[in-house]
Amino acid sequence: MKKDYIGILVLICCVSLVPFFIQNNYYIGVFVFTGINCLACIGLSLLMGYAGQISLGHAAFIGIGAYSSAILTVTYHWFPWFAILAGVVFSVITALCIGIPALRLKGHYLAMATMGFGSIMHIVAVAAIDITAGPSGISGIPKLSLFGFELNTDVQFFYFIWFVVILGLYLAINIIHSREGRALRSLHGSEDAARAMGIHTSMYKIKIFLFSAVYASLAGSFYAHYVNYIDPDPFGVMHSVLLLTMVAVGGIHQLWGAVIGAILLSLLPEFLSSLTEFFDSFNITYQTDYDTIIYGSILLLIMLFMPEGLVKGISTFYKYTIGRYLIPKHETK
Amino acid sequence: MLKLLNINTYYGLVHVLKNASLHVNPGEIVTLIGANGAGKTTMLRAISGLNSVAEGKIIFEGKPIQNINADKLVKLGIAHVPEGRQIFRPMTVLENLELGGYLIHKQHGKAYVRTAMNSMFDLFPILKQRQDQYAGTLSGGEQQMLAIAMALMCKPKLLLLDEPSMGLAPLIVKEIFNTISKLQKDNGLTVLLVEQNAKAALQIANRGYVMETGRIILEERADELLLNQEVRRAYLGKDKRNIWE
Numbered sequence: 001m002k003k004d005y006i007g008i009l010v011l012i013c014c015v016s017l018v019p020f021f022i023q024n025n026y027y028i029g030v031f032v033f034t035g036i037n038c039l040a041c042i043g044l045s046l047l048m049g050y051a052g053q054i055s056l057g058h059a060a061f062i063g064i065g066a067y068s069s070a071i072l073t074v075t076y077h078w079f080p081w082f083a084i085l086a087g088v089v090f091s092v093i094t095a096l097c098i099g100i101p102a103l104r105l106k107g108h109y110l111a112m113a114t115m116g117f118g119s120i121m122h123i124v125a126v127a128a129i130d131i132t133a134g135p136s137g138i139s140g141i142p143k144l145s146l147f148g149f150e151l152n153t154d155v156q157f158f159y160f161i162w163f164v165v166i167l168g169l170y171l172a173i174n175i176i177h178s179r180e181g182r183a184l185r186s187l188h189g190s191e192d193a194a195r196a197m198g199i200h201t202s203m204y205k206i207k208i209f210l211f212s213a214v215y216a217s218l219a220g221s222f223y224a225h226y227v228n229y230i231d232p233d234p235f236g237v238m239h240s241v242l243l244l245t246m247v248a249v250g251g252i253h254q255l256w257g258a259v260i261g262a263i264l265l266s267l268l269p270e271f272l273s274s275l276t277e278f279f280d281s282f283n284i285t286y287q288t289d290y291d292t293i294i295y296g297s298i299l300l301l302i303m304l305f306m307p308e309g310l311v312k313g314i315s316t317f318y319k320y321t322i323g324r325y326l327i328p329k330h331e332t333k
Numbered sequence: 334m335l336k337l338l339n340i341n342t343y344y345g346l347v348h349v350l351k352n353a354s355l356h357v358n359p360g361e362i363v364t365l366i367g368a369n370g371a372g373k374t375t376m377l378r379a380i381s382g383l384n385s386v387a388e389g390k391i392i393f394e395g396k397p398i399q400n401i402n403a404d405k406l407v408k409l410g411i412a413h414v415p416e417g418r419q420i421f422r423p424m425t426v427l428e429n430l431e432l433g434g435y436l437i438h439k440q441h442g443k444a445y446v447r448t449a450m451n452s453m454f455d456l457f458p459i460l461k462q463r464q465d466q467y468a469g470t471l472s473g474g475e476q477q478m479l480a481i482a483m484a485l486m487c488k489p490k491l492l493l494l495d496e497p498s499m500g501l502a503p504l505i506v507k508e509i510f511n512t513i514s515k516l517q518k519d520n521g522l523t524v525l526l527v528e529q530n531a532k533a534a535l536q537i538a539n540r541g542y543v544m545e546t547g548r549i550i551l552e553e554r555a556d557e558l559l560l561n562q563e564v565r566r567a568y569l570g571k572d573k574r575n576i577w578e
Contacts, residue, residue: 179439182432186421192383193419198407198436198487253423 004173007256008166015162019155027270028154032226034266035161036219038259041246042165042172043215045258048247050176051208052188053103054111056240057118061213063125063235064091065220070138070230071131080144084221091217092210099209103202118237125232137231144225157226164222165259168215172255175211184208249302251309260311268295334359334523335380335491340389340399342372342379349375351547352389357491357525362517364526364534364555366568367544373527374416376544377493380525381413382406393491407436412489416496418476422469426460426479429468433483446486453482456512474505481509485516491523492516498530506530510537531568535559543568 018031040062047053068087072078078086102113125132132138144151144160151157175181183204186194191201224230242265250261272291279285306313335357342350350372357363365373378384380391382403391399398406403413421429430453431438434446454461457478463471468479477497484492494513498506514537516522528534535541541558543551551564558564 179431179435182424182428183435185424185428186432189421189423190415190419192415193421195383195403196381196407196413196415196419197432197483198404199432200402200404 001177008170012166019158025154028158030270032154032158032161034263035165036223037246037266038165038262039168040216040219040243041258041262042168042255043212044243045247045255046172047208047212049252050188051184051205053205055114056111056244057114058216058243059235059239060118060121061091061216062220063121064094065217066224066230067132069221069224070141073142074138074140080142080225087217087221088214091213095210095213099206103205103209115237118240122232122236125235135231137229139229141224141228161222169255169259249310251311254311257309257311334394336392338390340379341387342375342384343387349547353549355542355549357523359523360521361539362524362526362537364528364538364541365544366528366531366534366541371544372547373544374495377495377527381411381493407487410490412484412487413493414480414484414495417499418480420468420476420479424468425465426468427464429479429483430486433486436487449486453485457482474501477501477509494524494526496527496529498528498533506533513537
């Protein structure tokens with residue numbers, strides 16, 4: 001718990017320093033998307049890492065949030081914050097309708113069911129042209145304003161989104177260390193034993209599913225307000241898989257894993273595209289298709305050598321290499 | 334205190350418990366012995382609501398409790414220690430105990446959980462030493478103690494113990510059984526104990542039931558069961574020769 005708070009402080013420091021080093025608006029934008037992914041991943045990590053339930057339909061909740069914000073502000077001229085709230089309510093209702101039957105399933109079956117839900121929502125977004133404007137998308141979504149200040153520049157939105165992420169992380173950390181959180185973590189072990197402790201397991205599964213849907217919905221709403229334009233493309237099943245990958249790469253059993261994984265995999269494509277220039281200077285043609293290869297091999301290596309994710313992997317690595325020499329000798333005996 | 338009347342349960346099409354009946358009086362240790370697959374565990378799971386009951390009645394303190402959700406039964410005062418040391422391995426011992434106090438935390442607050450935890454540490458001093466360790470790193474005996482302590486956290490009236498001796502060294506089995514019998518004498522705890530280790534179980538129990546293929550075939554005082562020829566032959570592994578000769 002103490003470690004977590006120190007981690008949050010470190011994160012705050014890092015985040016507040018980023019705009020001083022990076023002036024380019026494009027890269028600030030990349031960090032904004034990183035924050036949005038982080039938010040969704042924290043929710044997903046609560047569901048997957050702590051409650052042990054898999055979801056391959058999380059992008060759909062992001063979509064519900066984004067579309068609620070877009071439609072309510074553009075078509076019905078709602079105040080953005082009310083639209084965000086409405087998005088959260090829609091997500092919760094949807095999660096309830098999906099969660100009650102789906103969370104009775106386990107393992108692969110739950111993954112299939114949520115994946116089915118994800119692709120259905122994507123098809124709805126594409127096909128319900130009257131409501132969602134279909135593949136042509138909705139544009140002209142207003143910018144968010146905070147206490148009268150409009151979040152006009154990328155840097156302002158950057159600070160805003162990371163404030164939300166850190167708030168969400170703080171909330172999630174407190175949840176997992178509370179009585180409810182312990183009950184949640186017990187689901188991951190043995191459900192029978194959890195029930196024998198007096199824990200209503202199915203209720204907890206649904207609760208946490210709703211909770212992670214809220215995180216995803218907020219991420220979607222902020223996405224819509226930041227980009228000011230949405231189409232169904234980013235809310236497909238592939239995005240759910242990407243979120244899942246982020247959580248898994250960082251480490252599924254730790255909230256920090258979700259944060260680190262989200263940051264890493266969101267920044268990786270940018271790093272890879274900068275490789276193009278690097279190779280160009282050697283007169284080697286680097287094609288963007290190679291990205292997939294590098295991307296895949298990084299995932300493969302992490303899964304092979306650090307199956308518990310980067311956070312755990314690196315800390316174990318540290319313990320057995322550098323940490324070994326730092327511990328006083330009488331303790332190593 | 335607890336009464337089971339003609340219980341029938343099924344796993345799919347398999348008829349597991351066939352008109353099984355038993356009763357447990359307040360303050361006694363009752364043991365249920367029998368071979369593998371006789372339905373002992375199923376019986377416990379039916380009582381604690383983890384398995385559904387097709388026919389028959391389960392009455393706890395005058396109220397029918399069959400097919401009530403397991404989590405509600407814990408509130409009524411039935412604690413179940415499932416088979417095979419089902420503790421939460423990635424959590425620390427302290428967290429496991431806090432989880433055991435899940436219900437009393439809600440009703441009485443944090444301080445109450447702390448006192449309950451301290452009384453568990455008095456009962457099992459080894460757990461106090463190990464409190465910050467991950468539960469998965471405990472030895473088998475310690476894990477079993479933790480599992481029992483977790484069940485006792487919410488101060489149950491009836492403790493359902495499913496094979497606490499499974500895979501443990503005889504010395505540790507003895508220690509655990511001593512603790513159970515101490516709990517009965519000092520706190521008046523009622524225990525329904527399912528055991529493979531018939532001898533150890535019968536030594537601390539007041540009464541015993543013998544199960545065979547889903548039926549209760551014998552009910553007697555524990556000390557008499559220990560002397561019963563048939564039980565000795567089948568479950569205690571003694572005097573085989575006497576019978577065959």
